[in-house]
């Protein structure tokens with residue numbers, strides 16, 4: 264199989280080879296790699312809950328009570344009390360009638376879109392949507408019409424030309440994973456109402472982070488529509504693992520019957536449901552982490568701006584520093600790594616050609632001292648690389 268080596272050599276030559284860095288010890292604001300400490304500016308552990316004692320204790324309790332594995336899919340005999348409790352809790356947290364838990368965000372997206380759309384349907388997808396949405400549409404065999412990033416005029420003109428389809432679905436990240444900006448959900452829902460379409464939003468980076476109390480972009484925009492279906496993960500801000508889809512109770516009944524990534528997979532271990540419930544308790548009753556995160560976001564974004572770096576006004580923890588060239592982005596990341604800062608270079612195919620970047624993510628667990636240290640190092644290194652603007 265010579266093609267494997269050939270392809271790897273080509274990736275390396277193009278600065279697109281990906282390699283694993285092994286983290287020793289738990290996921291914290293500082294992590295250990297090769298025995299050295301790094302300030303971690305790459306994680307989606309926004310509320311710093313991945314190693315939180317409250318989540319761990321709930322998980323351990325659940326393991327002691329219910330065991331580790333579930334032994335079967337939900338529909339066979341793997342549906343447990345904690346799955347049900349978590350689903351009720353998510354639905355009420357998100358303000359939907361019903362919710363269904365999936366084993367990951369990737370599999371939730373791959374299950375949902377093919378369950379709703381087929382050959383006679385069209386899915387409108389923002390150009391910068393997460394790979395799992397694109398893969399899901401391809402799997403569904405529906406037409407995939409990609410509109411320029413957050414371009415509502417383009418979306419409307421697509422909708423006008425799509426009356427012949429059986430169903431029209433607009434799919435969008437609510438916080439874009441590599442750009443950190445928000446989709447104009449109010450306008451998207453408005454267009455859906457006018458052109459008889461459904462809206463599917465992916466709140467992977469919004470849940471626990473955006474909106475007054477961390478309920479996501481639907482809280483930020485105050486959106487409530489019968490046309491809305493939402494997906495989110497339990498693995499990012501909530502520090503646990505798994506994902507969910509929210510909607511009407513008929514949608515959830517339908518998915519139990521039709522969503523292949525729900526039907527043909529062993530159910531999520533209930534220890535993770537217990538941890539997610541503990542995380543939701545924290546988000547709902549203890550604003551400390553969210554306030555800490557917001558403080559860090561405002562501090563870091565304002566500091567960048569006051570030093571002449573152009574960044575968007577969005578108050579999300581994802582801050583891209585646009586580099587352009589993949590090789591240069593990789594070198595930028597390596598220079599920071601040498602200085603004790605871990606920021607991943609994001610390169611194609613994760614982002615479009617020519618938009619390689621450093622993707623900085625902030626968490627509640629970073630101290631101001633850490634962030635000041637990072638700011639100085641990032642800015643002096645960025646100057647050496649001739650990078651002064653962001654997307």
Ligand SMILES: *Cc1c(COP(=O)(O)O)cnc(C)c1O
Nearest residue numbers: 367368369393440465467496498
């Ligand atoms: C991370 C992510 C997913 C996948 O979620 P997992 O639970 O990690 O599989 C889906 N959509 C978006 C926008 C994401 O950022």
